[in-house]
Amino acid sequence: MNKEFTERFLPYFSTTYTRTILSSHYQSLGITDPTRQSYATCYSFISHLKHGCLYYQQASTAPLEIKPLLFFYGFIQFMKASILTKDYQYPSSSQVLAHGVTTRKRKKDAYLFLEDEVKTQRNGLYSHFLSQMFHMKHVEGERYKMKNLFIQIADLHPLITTLTNSSISYQIKKRAKGLLIPSDILDQYHMTQNRLYQYFNKFISEQSQKQTSLQASEKDLILNGLDMNRKYIPPFLMNKEKEFFLLKDKETHLLLPELAVLYLILYNLSMICRYEVEWWNDLISTYEGMDYPYILTFLDMLPYKSIHLFHQLIQFK
Known part of the structure; x- marks a missing residue:
């Protein structure tokens, strides 16, 4: 084989x-x-x-x-x-x-x-x-x-962006203590910072006992306490290079x-x-x-x- x-x-x-x-x-x-x-x-x-x-x-x-x-x-x-x-x-x-x-x-x-x-x-x-x-x-x-x-499928996003001439996702940067999320996602999702945290935590708390938090920095939001070893972390998508993404239109996320x-x-x-x-x-x-x-x-x-x-x-x- x-x-x-x-x-x-x-x-x-x-x-x-x-x-x-x-x-x-x-x-x-x-x-x-x-x-x-x-x-x-x-x-x-x-x-x-x-x-x-x-x-x-x-x-x-x-x-x-x-x-x-x-x-x-x-x-x-x-x-x-x-x-x-x-x-x-x-x-x-x-x-x-x-x-x-x-x-x-x-x-x-x-x-x-x-x-x-x-x-x-x-x-x-x-x-x-x-x-x-x-x-x-x-x-x-x-x-x-x-x-x-x-x-x-995050691995297909570069192709989709090329074919449609529009970006469909944010790339989420990983840091030692959490994920950096572009702050303009608040306008894109029509949410306050607290509402966005509740949105993330709804999925995270179902499979993790870790305490999470969402904090604002100068340019980004920082999601702390995420268990990066989990097999499935909605609503985040991950490509084969283990880079994280969020869809810009949250209504298109199927949560599968x-x-x-x-x-x-x-x-x-x-x-x-x-x-x-x-x-x-x-x-x-x-x-x-x-x-x-x-x-x-x-x-x-x-x-x-x-x-x-x-x-x-x-x-x-």
Whole structure:
């Protein structure tokens, strides 16, 4: 297997190490006899990781025509491995095996990927993943447009800024004690300093016991006390260089974990390359519209970003 797709997960290809990690997860959740349960799930966990790496390896060298499908299958395997760190009985029923989202099977005339959307379903892998890994309940029937999902990925912001000729986010500078936030965000969000702090703290306090504060300096606001080791820090977005961003239009922030965003986009792309092959081939060969740069940049970024995020999820801290 390709080293770049396995080096993060290499320790987990040891049953001794993996059982220890799974047992630690289960013990922290109060599961009865965590050691025994770790023995029961160990090989399934390793198999999902291995298959995820294999699919990613094949996708990295595959033609663009089938690349989304291979990445999607690999992504699903990493999701299932992650779930096993929380739900040792997975899959407990067939309801959690379906994709959990759907999209139009037949595309309209003058179809644009950026304007397409996916809709969530009551049951399936998507909802189970959000529930187990992020303690989030999703709303059945929620619709997400592709262009709105792309905005949630900080790694795509330079491309979006170029294509739209407008900046969509603030880059947030990190300091030893906190984050420096441009003070003009108060006008952009139509908030006072105290209201902005309440807005941030609504999300931060849900997953952190640390005391936070928002102070004003000469040019910036300083958000102190943020737990930088957390896996998900809404409403902040983070790129692969671990730089933080805030969307300038807070109404466009979907407040979804980035892995959920990646899954929704990848699901739709995988469906298109399977069932809309004429449109897909036309896009690849003609470069019509603005869909192609978004899709290509997304697929280039996906393996490295998703592996980093999945590795964060499965490790025990």
